[in-house]
Amino acid sequence: MTNASRLTNHRPVQLDDVSKAIIEQLQADGRRSYADIGKAVGLSEAAVRQRVQRLTESGVMQIVAVTDPMQLGFTRQAMIGIRAAGDTRELAEELAAIPEIDYVVLTAGSFDLLAEVVCENDEQLISLLNSKIRALDGVQTTETFVYLKLQKQFYNWGTR
Structure with missing residues (x-):
C-alpha cells in the first residue's frame, strides 16, 4: 500500500x-x-x-526517522500555494511525484493545493518552481511562502 x-x-x-x-x-x-x-x-x-x-x-502508523533538513544541507524550505484549473486530484498526484516535494494537500480557500518543498538553496527552489511546478498542466498561479525558521515540528498527536 x-x-x-x-x-x-x-x-x-x-x-x-x-x-x-x-x-x-x-x-x-x-x-x-x-x-x-x-x-x-x-x-x-x-x-x-x-x-x-x-x-x-494497515497504514495506521509508520515508523520512520525524521531528519533536520538544515543539518543535511537543505537550507531552503517553503510552502507553495497553488491555484489550479481542472482536476486538482490529478495535479496533486503529479506534484506528489516530484522528489523535492514532501507534502501535498488539497485545500479549500485561497489555494487549491499546498505543497511543502525542501531544497538545497534558493537556486534549486527557483528551478523547481519554474521547471517542474509551474510547468505542470493545470497550474495557474503559485505563491511561495519561504520558511525563515522552523519553530515546531512534532508528530506526537497520536491516539487522542
Missing part, C-alpha cells in the same frame, strides 16, 4: 487501549525494543511485534 493510498483511506480505525499504548511508546522512542514495549503495556514481545506489524501494514 502506497503512502498516498494510505492517506486517502478515510475509514477510521478503532484502536484498543493496548494498541494506543504501543503507539505512544513508539512515539516516545521509535527504537524501543518490543520486549521493553511489552513490559510497559503488559504483552509479550511476540504479541507486541504482531500488533506493530498489523498497525504498519
